[in-house]
Amino acid sequence: MPVDEPSVHNDVSGQVLGPSVQAGIIHGDVYIGNQEPVLPPIPWQLPPAVPLTDRVDELLFLGRRRDRSAHRGHPFLAAISGLGGVGKTALALGWLHTLRPSLPGGQLYADLGARSPSGPVDPAETLSRFLRGLGVAPQQVPHTLAERAALYRSLTSRRPVAVLLDDAESAAHVRPLLPGGDSVTVVTSRGRMTGLTLEGGHQLHLEPLAPVDAMELLADTLGDRRVAECPEDALALVALCAGLPLAVRVVGARLAARPRRSIAMMVGALSEERGRLDALAIDGDRSVRAALDLSYRGLPADAARLYRLLGTHPGRHFDDGLAAALLAPTGATAGAAADLLDALHDTHLITETGEDRYRFHDLVRLHALARAEEEEPAAERAAALRRVAGHYLALATRAEHAVEPRRPTLERDPAARAAHPAPFGDGDAEAALDWLERELPDLVAVIRRVRTTDFPWFSWQLADALWPLFPRRKHYDHWRTVHGEGLAAARAHGDRPAQARMLTSGGLGELGRGAHDRALEMFEAAAEILAADGDALGHARTLNYRGLALQRRGEPAAAAELFARAAAELPRHGDPRAGALARLNAAGIALDAARPEDAATAARAARDTLREAGDPYNAARATTVLGRARLLAGAAAEAEGLLAEALAVLRGVDAGYEVARALESLAEIARDRGETPLARARYEEALRLYVDVHRKERADAVRARLGALGAAG
Structure with missing residues (x-):
């Protein structure tokens, strides 16, 4: 199967994504002209609170320690430890929800998954979600853990938030996620997080409920008078639950569904279950497991x-x-x-x-x-997992088609053609992207799990279906993970077209995050596969990808040679649009080399083909390059018209880098005409956009021009 070129936006336009440049300092605070500033969103991510029984002393402990920290001007950090099912998360949620009026910056929540089947969540992934929740645009999220943590602390130092880090593995797992300023953070874990004392953390070990409090919880769960009428039986029942709220609620819910059953009968049944689980007890979980078994056996x-x-x-x-x-x-x-x-x-x-x-x-x-x-049976468990994978593949494929309906895809398992209800319309691209983003952690877990099954193709097919999300929402960590898993599955299964697609799509992610050498290696590996398999079109597409990698490595001559080959071969093999993109990339190199006539010829041809192909975004990019070429040739009036035409399209598709390039050239035109206020406004907006997309070299150049403009004025 030929490997088609994915439809991308800024990620393959030739820009280099570098490290974060003080993005936290300017985020949400700069606006140009008469525009109203866009206020950052306020995240309210905490799950709903559940009713608490007792825990008065623990709530007082948290409140007093927090007041003391606030008085000293310190952030507050508490680590709540205890057995599974003892109510750590319930206590944290109950207390943090009461702080909402005093922490208007919002609430952040992360399940760190210390005991998840797929393993603990990477702190870098959690920071990415937190930054997006705080209003950082996807393209502004830095690539490294250290840069993300620095931006996160910067943002929260100015807008204190409540943070719940649930089910943490260790203090090291948590440290990068601690906010700045006067924020309040609560960490929950099975083990005592003594390592957090170095960060001023307050330790709170949660014990099971006292018998009287556990009986109150049981009575609340039952909602009748059985506890009051049979207190001794109730006491025996909560003792069998070891005072763990989860066990009490599970057993109580079973009793509540059977109003005629006595508490004594439940005591006998739970006693029998506990005895059966004695050999399985670990970390005090026996009581919860016995309660779960008892409740499970009563289900329809x-x-x-x-x-x-x-x-x-x-x-x-x-x-x-x-x-x-x-x-x-x-x-x-x-x-x-x-x-x-x-x-x-x-x-x-x-x-x-x-x-x-x-x-x-x-x-x-x-x-x-x-x-x-x-x-x-093992066969039924495997079939169930396959149905899970098919469900996600069907919905992800629908989302993919909603965002990029014309994108050729890898072959899909028949399960992807099944009818599944979706929470987005077939033509609602933003809703489809939102769904992919919300489900991304679960999709990654499925991709990882199916890689080693008898149906590994779900791994690369799901990775392929996720493609539209990555260049738009910039989840670079997941981009690398899912294509790595898909590639491993395709190699193990011997599917060469899938290998090539995982290499090219994954390589574009590496290109976007600035790993140019790694991207080039992946593109070259794909080219070898496609050449060996006789896929001339797929191989021609890799010429363009390899050219981009070489260009970003600072090898323009080698890149120009590959772009020229791609521009000639791609139309011949049936893809004139991709050939036009290669010609557009070649125009950019000619422009950088101060050859405006060559750049204009290539950009004009690319623009015309892209318009015919129904690609207004890339046609506007070509128009920008054409305008810049005409400006370099001295045709300022013609250049201004072309740049304004391109800008009108690019502003409508959230193309920050491309908008900045057009604005920068328009600022030069205004400067040369002596229109200093207009030039300054355009330079300032371009500077903000360059910083937003991590283009340090362009941002530095515009700062220098702003400085010169000020000196001249």
């Missing part, structure tokens, strides 16, 4: 099966669509699946995270997977 058969199958899901979140996909062999509809999810939610086996989405407590996830491994 269809709800119990869904519970087991959800345990095979590699990701952290699920909804009624995924549940329906898991139950597809039974013919269950999304509505029926939603009813079963409600049943699991009512028994406290799953937690609602908003927007009709759910997740497991980490202990419940382990229990569901254990039940699946015990009760479902």
Whole structure:
């Protein structure tokens, strides 16, 4: 299968993405002319709070320590540790929600996944999500962990936030995620995070509920008088739960669904379960596991099966669509699946995270997977995982088509053509991108999991379907991960077209993040595969990619040779649009070499072909280069008209770098005419945009011109 050129925007236009240049200092605070400043969004990411029973002393501890830190002008950091199911997250949420009036900068939340099947979340990934939540545009998110942490601290030093870092693995896992200023951070972990004392962290070890408080929680869960009428039985029941709120709620929910069952009967049943699990007890989880087993055994058969199958899901979140996909062999509809999810939610086996989405407590996830491994044959577990992958591939493919309907794709598994409900319309590109972005962590988990199965093609097909998200939202870490996983799967399976696609698409990500040498290696590896397989069109496309990598490595002559070959070969093999892009890249090199006539000839030809191909964005890019070439040739009036024409298109597609290039040239025209205020306004806007997209060399050049403009004035 030929490997088509992905449809991209700024990432393949020839710019070099470098390190962050004090982006935190200018973010959200600079505006030009009479425009109103765009206020950064305020994130409110904390999950809903759940009712707390007792914990008065713990709440007082947190409140007093926070007041003391605020009085001293220090940020507040608390580390809450304790057994699984003891209520660490519930306590943190209950307290942090009360601080909302005093922390108007917002609330940030991250499940760090210390006990997730897919392993702890990379702090760099969490910082990327936090920065986006704080209003940093995707192209402004720095590439390295250190740069992201610095920008994060800079932003939060001016707008204090509440941060919950849930299920942390270690102090080292947390340190890059600590905000600046007067922010409040709470970390939860099974182990004591003593390493955070170096950052001034306050340690709070959460013990199980006292018997009287556990009985109160049981009474609240039951909602009747059984606890008051049989206090001794209730005391015995909460003792069997070891005072762990999760266990009390699970057992209480089972009793609440059976108003005629006595607490004494539940005591007997739970005692039997605890005895059965004695050999399996780890870290004090026996009580929770016994309660889960007891609740699980009371589920209706269809709800119990869904519970087991959800345990095979590699990701952290699920909804009624995924549940329906898991139950597809039974013919269950999304509505029926939603009813079963409600049943699991009512028994406290799953937690609602908003927007009709759910997740497991980490202990419940382990229990569901254990039940699946015990009760479902290996073939059925594999089939369930394949249905999960098919569900995500179907929706990701629909999202891909909504964003780039004309993009040729790799062959898809038949599951991708199944009818699945989607939370976005077929033509709603922004909603489709939002869905891909929201589901990205779960999609990555699925891509990783299926790579080593008997159906590894889902790995590279999902990576391919995710393509439209990456050049637009700049998730460079995930870009590298998913294409690396897809490439490994394709190599293991011997699928050469898939290997070539993973290398070219992944190489464009490396090019975008500034890893030019690595990108060139990937493009050359793809070229070898395509040449050996006789794919002339795919090989011709790699000429353009390799030229871009060489150009960014500072080898314009070698790049120009490849662009010339691509411009000649691509139309001959059936892709005039890609040939026009190669000609546009060649025009840029001619312009940099001060050959305005050559640049104008190539840019004009590229523009005309791109217009015919229905590509207004790249046609506008070509018009910008043509305008700059005419300006260099001394035709200022013609150049101004061309640049203004291009600018009108580029402003409408959020093309920051290209807008800046047009503005910079228009500023030169205004400067040469003596229109100093107009020139200054254009230079200032161009400078802001260059900084936004990490173009240090262009930003420095514009700063110098602004300085000269001021001196001349």
